[in-house]
Amino acid sequence: MNTASKISLREWAKENKIWEPKAWRVFLEKDIVSFYKQAYTLNAFYRFLKSEKICGNSSLADIEDEKLKNKIRVAIYGGVEPNKDFNKSFAKFMYDNFGICAENAPSFEESIKHYESWGDSIKVSVNSNSWINSISIEDLVGDLGSLIKEFSDKLDIKLSEIGIQESYPYLPVESVDPETFLPQAGEKPEKLVSLLNDFRQKALDLSIGINPFTTFAFYSRTIPLLVLMEFLECDINEVTKMANFLGLKGCSLVDGNEIALPTNSPDKVILLPKGEWSTTGKTYYPALIKKIRNLQSYLEKIDPVVKQVYENIIKQAIDQIHIAFEPWKDYEPIFSFIKEILENEDWVRLEVKNGRIVKVESNIKIYTYKGHYSYKEAEVPSKILLRNFLLKLSPVISAGIADISFSGSWVSLKFHPFAKEWIGKVIKNEGKI
Structure with a gap:
């Protein structure tokens, strides 16, 4: 660090x-709870679109609630006009983000063709080819709820104090009718667009390197x-x-x-x-x-920007971390082996005896005869102290270039794809970077 x-x-x-637990209350209330409420609202809206009330009918025409029927028509065909780019339409927005379409069409263009051919006789569908399905929204809501419960227990806070119901599944005290996010014909979808924009912004605000x-x-x-x-x-x-x-x-x-x-x-x-x-x-x-x-x-x-920010942190760390692995002859067998293994795998394990690294091994199998095999490995003649190696490596682990885990006498190192560059620099400079 x-x-x-x-x-x-x-x-x-x-x-x-x-280091004081109470310092984390700000994070719980300002970041986690507000993000949870946004995620819950989005998931409720998504479940509403998939509900029997909408998708359980034989056709759009069979939806009894006229107001809702009109809103679903707008969601499927709204903004589509002759000689106008329908990629900027509200219907395209709804298809891309929530998958609502006609006849479970595999593309937005086909959904439009179905509606133009059959009108309200089409069956309303929600396919899985959507942004909200790709982000695993329901799992996110569950994990956020679990996180909030553990935080509140450890901080001795009642869930009701932060706007969450006390019993499972820990729903927000205040909720919004999902139907209100759908606009009528001629209305702007400001409420729904605002919810998505705020949700994406909060995701960025919560990400590593920003929060x-x-x-x-x-x-x-x-x-x-x-x-x-x-x-x-x-x-x-x-x-x-x-x-x-x-x-x-x-x-x-x-x-x-x-x-x-x-x-x-x-x-x-x-x-x-x-x-x-x-x-x-x-x-x-x-x-x-x-x-x-x-x-x-x-x-x-x-939000793809989140990954870009995270990767930039790792790239900066590769340029800024300075470590001396000395004497280099002691460390060279480990790094040469890692460099070779990273061409095909992303992790190695170190065998430790009496606190010293005696061997480095990979998951690559070397077959001998009759199906017998051993794992590709290399001896570490100098028997480096594990403590010394990990203390030197700690900035690399903290920065996400590598992750570490312990299992018995083995220590595993799992490397980020960018680690190849860093390993190359270590070897090129004979341990001094």
């Missing part, structure tokens, strides 16, 4: 005392304890308080075993997300910090 792009984040974190809370959670999701303490300039008890709140556990940099916090040896501990399985082993419950991190995949689907 020592690149120039994080200086302001550091000052923000210290100023807001981010300080999600950005901090991203950088601190996997980090040596001492590095985080120095970054925040706070003591072990304050970091322990934050770790417990966000769901981080301490693991030994020597053997990977869990270390109780607080500890007298912060230089030998790395923080990782906790997470746990249900008693049946069928359901996994991620840590709070992991739930925050998981929002990013939804946000990238909602």
